[in-house]
Structure formats: structure tokens, C-alpha cells
Amino acid sequence: MQTTTLSFENLHNHGELFANLLRARRQSFIVQNNWDLPEAMGMEYDQYDTPASRWVAVHEFGRILAGIRLTPTTTSCGIYTYMIRDAQRGLLDSIPQDLLYGEAPMAENIWESSRVFVAHDTPQRIRNIVHGMLISEMTKSARELGATQVLGLIPAAWPRFAKRLRLDAHAAGRVMHLDGVDNQVVTINLTSKLH
Template identity: 25%
Template sequence: MIQIITCDNRRLFHHALMEMHRQRKQVFIDRMHWRLSESMGLEIDEFDSEEAMYLIDVDAHGDVQQSARLLPTLSPHLMSEVFANLCDDGPPRSARVWEASRFCPAPTIAKGAPRRELLARMIAGILETSILFGIEKVSFVAGAALAPLADQAGWSVRALGPKQRMGRERLVAMLADVTSDGLAAVRQRARLTGPVTRFADAGLARAA
């Protein structure tokens, strides 16, 4: 189940959050050699703020399988501060637009189909979370491997500009619409029979 973690319920998920930051360090710094800061074996950046929402996929044994971050675009975020040049008309900013970033599968997850299945679950989780919190669009930056998978997931998504080479990667900024039809299409393509998220706050509320 993908846990929706906000500033209100963050105290309930200390272990999962620390494991998320450890996995981000292992994946992005150790394996992919991104030039990111790390401290005490954790990858934490300036956008891991109180405003951030985290989606952490935890299996039946309590092990973190994947994670992602959602940020409000009215505040500084990756697309506005680092990747603005990818957007022909500038990064979208609105109370109803949030950015998804730091999609991170656990280092133990095999490449190929297992990771594609996780990505499909996370996209469904992003849509469920967005519907729950009144978010209408989700922006994100994708590399050459992720972009076609995100484009074919079933939701309505478009590029905000042409692909550009930055360092060793070709990146593209994208914007997805949040709709119930899009969520249904993502679930159908991923063979998901129902919600994948849970929001624990004064009891459990399951995303529609």
C-alpha cells in the first residue's frame, strides 16, 4: 500500500521516511552518480520541506518498495529552480499544480518489468493523492527511460518543451492532467483492481 505522508502525519512514518532517504542515496548518488548532497547515508535536498508530500509504497512486511515526492509549484521546486529551461513557456505555477519528483524504486527491485509495474502503481498513487487533495495537474521531469513509460501509462500527459541534454541525460518536462477517467485508464492498463493509497490522519481515509 502507498502511504500518503504529509506534515500532519509525518510523525507516524519516521522509519519509512528514513529508509526512503537511504534508498535515494543508494540509487541516485551511489548507482546513478547524480551530483547531489548526502549526509550520514541519506539523500536530502532543499526541497524536502514541510510542504512536501511523500508517497511511500510499503509491502506487507513493512519494507519500502518505492517512493516519490509531491511539491506545491507556488513554492520553489525542481522544475522552477533547476529545470526551468525545459519549459517553453516557463514552469507551470498554480495552487492546483504540484510537481512529482524523486521517483525512487528500492535498490533491490530488479530492472525491467518489476520496475515498470512499480511505476504504474506510483502513477495511480499520484493521481489518487491528487484527487484527494484537489490537485488538477502534475508536472515532472523525465529522462529517456522514464518519459515513454509515463507517456503510455494511460493518463493525459504532454511535453512542456523539447527534450534537452543535461549532463549525461536527455530530459523533458511534462504536465499530466488529473482526472477520474485518467485514473481509471491507468488502473486498467496496470491491472489494478482498486485504490493503492492510504492516508492515515485521525483514522484511516482511503483515496477514491
């Protein structure tokens, strides 16, 4: 098992890995969760998959076990910025505008994590390891990109795994019931993870 952080600059070095990640996202979000999202050629994508983003993959022999997308909060593409801010601005019908306690930040040291998943066929016996590898690579990559904070809309069960992974995480918004799951915006402080 290994982790790779993909960018538009290094995609060519990793063969089918990016396409496989988007295929795994389709399986997780469109097939398993039944979300109404764009897809093409068996891959899920959206307006936030731009050259500004990075994609973290946990994989083994080309098979995607888990993934996450990182997007700078300072980016924009047409009317879109990043998912949490765009939801607050009323641009996304599927996420309530009152998802944050305050105004969505736009700062070079804050990145958003989104499209977090562990593949449905990842064996239960290794799920905790895979999840740990995913979060570890996400925090490492975010720090290398200059982030001191990551903002993400994740399942509201986050206190359980945050403690296990020793993440300095705090609620940044109310618990919302979305697509049958309780979710909450969380901020992860990366400065306490620096060694």
C-alpha cells in the same frame, strides 16, 4: 506491497518509512547515479523536502521499492520555490534554464513531481507493477491535494509508460541530456483521470 503518502503531519504514524525513503533516494541518486547531492546520516535530501511537500512510497515490510516527491508550485522557502521553476530561474546549475516551452507555472492546482525512482534492487519481474502503483498513488494523492495537473522532469521515454498507465501526459519542454539520460519536462493532466 503497499503505497503510502507521507506528510509532516503523518510521519509519526509510519515509523522508519520516511527515513527509509530518504535512504533509498541516497542509494538511487548518489550511489547509483553518482549525483552530487546533499546527504546526512545515510539519507539524501534537498531544499525541496519541506513541510509543503508530500512523499509517495511503494514499500514492502519497510523496504522501499519506489518513491516520488510532490511539491506545490505555490510554495517558497527562502529563494527557492520548486525544482523546475528554480532551474528556469537559473538557481540550479545542473538543469538548463530553457527546460520549459513557457514560463514555469505557479498555481494551487499544479503540483511538481520530483525525485522519482524505482530502487535498483527492485526485482525486474515486479518493476512494472511497482511503477504502476507509484504513479497511481501519485495521481490519487495529487488529486486529493487539489491538483488538476502535475509537472515533472522525467526520462524522455515517458510516452511508453504514459500509454501503458493511461496517463494524459504531454511534453512541456525540450529533451535534454542530463547525467547520461535523456530527460524532458512533462505535464500530466489529472482531470481526465477523475471518476
